[in-house]
Amino acid sequence: xxxxxxxxxxxxxxxxxNNRTIGDIDIEELHTLGYTNxxxxxxxxxxxxxxxxxxxxxxVENTSDPNSFRLLHDAERDLFTNEAWGEIxxxxxxxxxxxxHIETLIEKAVFMGTRQLNSEYIKxxxxxxxxxxQPSINPxxxxxxxxxxxxxx
Numbered sequence: 001x002x003x004x005x006x007x008x009x010x011x012x013x014x015x016x017x018n019n020r021t022i023g024d025i026d027i028e029e030l031h032t033l034g035y036t037n038x039x040x041x042x043x044x045x046x047x048x049x050x051x052x053x054x055x056x057x058x059x060v061e062n063t064s065d066p067n068s069f070r071l072l073h074d075a076e077r078d079l080f081t082n083e084a085w086g087e088i089x090x091x092x093x094x095x096x097x098x099x100x101h102i103e104t105l106i107e108k109a110v111f112m113g114t115r116q117l118n119s120e121y122i123k124x125x126x127x128x129x130x131x132x133x134q135p136s137i138n139p140x141x142x143x144x145x146x147x148x149x150x151x152x153x
Contacts, residue, residue, distance in 0.1 A: 002123075002124070002127030002128075002131060003120060003123035003124055003127055004035060004039050005039055005042050005043045005046070005127065006096075006123045006126050006127050006130075007035075007123065008030060008035055008039060008040060008043035008044075009043045009046065009047060009096065010090065010091065010094060010096070011030065012025055012043065012044070012047055013047075013094045013095070013096070014094065017094070022044070022047070022048070027040060046130075046131075069089070069092065069099075070099060070102050070103070070106075072085070072106075076106055076109075076110070078116065079106070079109040079110065079116060079117060080109065080116060080117050080122075081116050081117070081118050081119070083118065083119045084116070084117050084118050084119045084121065084122050086119075087119040087122045087123070088102060088105070088122055091122070091126055096126055096130065097126060097129075101125075101126075101129055105122070105125055108125075
């Protein structure tokens with residue numbers, strides 16, 4: 001479920017970067033892409049919450065140069081599918097992944113072994129990072145996440 005919410009957040013942020021407002025975004029287009037009302041409400045709630053509390057535009061503080069990007073060593077390049085690395089680049093450019101997140105992701109991939117990580121794993125990693133999901137804690141008890149039957153007024 002969280003991976004789909006990340007997809008919606010990426011879509012909305014991309015639209016916002018094209019000089020649109022949240023009110024201009026066509027929710028029906030998200031419905032035609034197969035997203036549910038609960039997923040859309042959750043993603044929009046998270047975005048509005050971040051904007052309301054005046055945090056840096058969706059991103060946690062990134063102490064590195066925003067114009068720099070991590071190049072992979074040949075051995076590191078084998079850890080990710082091309083689609084997954086493209087997803088990382090996109091999420092970094094949208095402010096959802098910091099350079100520090102990318103380093104953490106590379107370290108986790110190295111420790112996982114030879115398996116190539118795909119874009120679904122990247123979305124899962126990002127969801128865990130931005131929603132602070134922990135296996136022992138129910139994320140639906142959080143103020144950030146809505147229940148499946150909640151709506152935004």
